[in-house]
Amino acid sequence: MSAMRIFVTSILACLAALAASPGNAQAAEPAPQTETANLTxxxxxxxxxxxxxxxxxxxxxxxxxxxxxxxxxxxSGSATVNLLMQWADKAIADDKKPIALDILDQVIALAPNYVEGWNRRATLHYQMGNYRKSMSDINRVLAIExxxxxxxxxxxxxxxxxxxxxxxxxxxxxxxxxxxxxxxxxxxxxxxxxxxxxxxx
Incomplete structure (x- = not known):
């Protein structure tokens, strides 16, 4: 495993611990929305x-x-998961697909009902030629939405x-x-x- 992937894995473990900590539950909440958005x-x-x-x-x-x-x-409704998704997007844009995959695995572990985590990983698997895994993730997406x-x-x-x-x-x-x-x-x-x-x- 490269030094970069070890670093990313360590960061992901810290974020997972932060998200799971009851004392930090507040930090994972989304930013307040407008009054109109809260009507539904x-x-x-x-x-x-x-x-x-x-x-x-x-x-x-x-x-x-x-x-x-x-x-x-x-x-996602979680500041932590939203941040991880941004990191995954950046890794994909930088053509660091294995790192992006590690991050998306963590997204799914933290938020298994977050449809876009599964969808983004399905797309990444497709780009990496992992068609069976991509189809499996698509089936999870469609089960949720x-x-x-x-x-x-x-x-x-x-x-x-x-x-x-x-x-x-x-x-x-x-x-x-x-x-x-x-x-x-x-x-x-x-x-x-x-x-x-x-x-x-």
Whole structure:
């Protein structure tokens, strides 16, 4: 193990201990939000945004709604976990994927129901060529949040690459049921439908 990874592992252990310490529970709480944001729970905000996404037919407006959903997913509700996610992003940007993986493992250990921890690790596994692990993490994402269109897109892409076109088509159909105006998903579904129709003639 490199000196850098040993250093990161030590820092992660300290943060985990800090997060688990009852005396420091206050430090892990999110920063106070505006009065408007406190009127609804994260689940209520997400439900409302998903309803808007499903009925929005303008592609640009739907993209804005999708971005707001992603922002909701990114906030873990823990200052410690949010910081670790920033570190993971920095490690990925610096092409230090093994370090990023160590950090995301810690994120998942600290917050096993935090959907974006699993999703980010699924994406990283995919980038590292660990397709089986990536699909396993995607399944965890969808168990926590079945409407996670990003995870569904990742699943469809991997299924298509594996030649499982019918399953990929189903994943894109699920995606479009949640996010109907996404043009790329529409195109992917259309291409798969044509390919499958051609293979049956």
């Amino acid at each position: 729970t994260p689940k209520q905000r997400l439900d409302s945004l998903f309803a808007d996404l499903k009925k929005e037919r303008d592609e640009a407006k739907a993209r804005q709604v999708a971005d707001r959903i992603r922002m909701e997913w990114q906030d 079945p409407r996670h269109f990003g995870a569904l897109a990742g699943m469809a892409t991997m299924l298509s690459a594996a030649g499982k076109d019918e399953l990929a088509m189903r994943a894109w159909q699920q995606f479009l049921d949640i996010y109907p105006s996404d043009r790329k998903a529409q195109e992917q579904l259309g291409e798969l439908a044509e390919k499958l129709a051609g293979s049956r003639t």
